[in-house]
Amino acid sequence: MSKPTSGPFTKTPGWLDWYTGPSKPKFQLPPGSVDAHCHVFGPGAEFPYAPERKYTPCDASWQQLFALRDHLGFDRNVIVQATCHGADNRAMVDALRHANGKARGVATVRRGVTDSELQEMNAAGVRGVRFNFVKRLVDFTPKDELMEIAARIAPLGWHVVIYFEAVDLPELWDFFTALPTTVVVDHMGRPDVSKPVDGPEFALFLKFMREHQNVWSKVSCPERLSITGPKALDGEQDAYRDVVPFARKVVETFPDRVLWGTDWPHPNLKDHMPDDGLLVDFIPHIATTPGLQRKLLVDNPTRLYWDDK
Numbered sequence: 081m082s083k084p085t086s087g088p089f090t091k092t093p094g095w096l097d098w099y100t101g102p103s104k105p106k107f108q109l110p111p112g113s114v115d116a117h118c119h120v121f122g123p124g125a126e127f128p129y130a131p132e133r134k135y136t137p138c139d140a141s142w143q144q145l146f147a148l149r150d151h152l153g154f155d156r157n158v159i160v161q162a163t164c165h166g167a168d169n170r171a172m173v174d175a176l177r178h179a180n181g182k183a184r185g186v187a188t189v190r191r192g193v194t195d196s197e198l199q200e201m202n203a204a205g206v207r208g209v210r211f212n213f214v215k216r217l218v219d220f221t222p223k224d225e226l227m228e229i230a231a232r233i234a235p236l237g238w239h240v241v242i243y244f245e246a247v248d249l250p251e252l253w254d255f256f257t258a259l260p261t262t263v264v265v266d267h268m269g270r271p272d273v274s275k276p277v278d279g280p281e282f283a284l285f286l287k288f289m290r291e292h293q294n295v296w297s298k299v300s301c302p303e304r305l306s307i308t309g310p311k312a313l314d315g316e317q318d319a320y321r322d323v324v325p326f327a328r329k330v331v332e333t334f335p336d337r338v339l340w341g342t343d344w345p346h347p348n349l350k351d352h353m354p355d356d357g358l359l360v361d362f363i364p365h366i367a368t369t370p371g372l373q374r375k376l377l378v379d380n381p382t383r384l385y386w387d388d389k
């Protein structure tokens with residue numbers, strides 16, 4: 081893969097560039113596998129980062145993303161609007177348009193979005209909107225605005241992706257459970273993996289999924305959630321062991337409502353940048369049978385993102 085660049089922007093201090101030269105995974109992905117959570121950044125010279133952004137990344141183009149897809153053995157991508165682009169979806173939509181039908185997208189929109197803009201994004205392959213509640217990433221958007229957006233995108237058959245921290249779930253519960261669409265949780269709602277997997281905090285997340293059949297979860301981002309590692313570097317085949325019980329629990333309890341993604345190019349990592357090949361080798365630790373792997377990587381994302389094909 082080509083190397084990351086920064087274009088006219090200056091990266092946030094401490095920001096780690098994505099890993100060049102990822103290893104070839106030992107785990108062979110089933111045919112038709114989807115990387116259901118990844119991003120593009122800019123390039124900033126062509127698609128400038130949003131003025132309201134909370135970080136400035138290095139560039140990560142669709143060419144580099146699709147090269148990674150092919151290297152790792154994925155068939156398709158779901159490209160999620162990154163917060164550094166705010167509600168300017170041009171970089172993500174441009175990536176979709178270059179994907180030959182092999183990518184779908186999740187956008188960020190504001191109340192002022194027009195119906196024809198939504199239709200245009202739909203034609204490009206957008207199938208959802210992202211609502212972000214992680215305070216270090218976005219400014220607060222009033223819930224009535226978000227609910228209005230959800231009502232507007234529901235008739236398109238789109239879903240809502242939500243990103244939040246585990247401690248905020250109680251406060252957000254009523255809003256989430258009132259959403260009229262399929263709801264996809266990013267990164268398992270960011271559990272604190274130093275707490276017990278059978279403790280009250282994670283029990284609330286499992287209850288959220290159990291009591292609401294429209295709620296799905298991405299069992300992604302062990303590199304963000306892990307506290308004790310080991311890191312997916314230097315050939316490590318047993319990385320992020322402290323995250324495994326959490327992700328495995330979700331996969332085994334809700335096998336038809338889970339998705340997996342690399343999270344490339346891994347925004348905001350300052351501790352270490354994982355080798356994406358070794359991240360793929362994390363998958364069989366959390367989806368331990370070929371049947372579960374097929375649902376996680378192929379059947380579920382295909383049903384959610386390519387049901388019109």
Ligand SMILES: O=C(O)c1cc(C(=O)O)oc(=O)c1
Nearest residue numbers: 161162163164217266347348
């Ligand atoms: O935890 C994060 O920092 C993070 C940020 C973004 C984004 O900036 O869009 O997306 C993610 O999936 C995760």
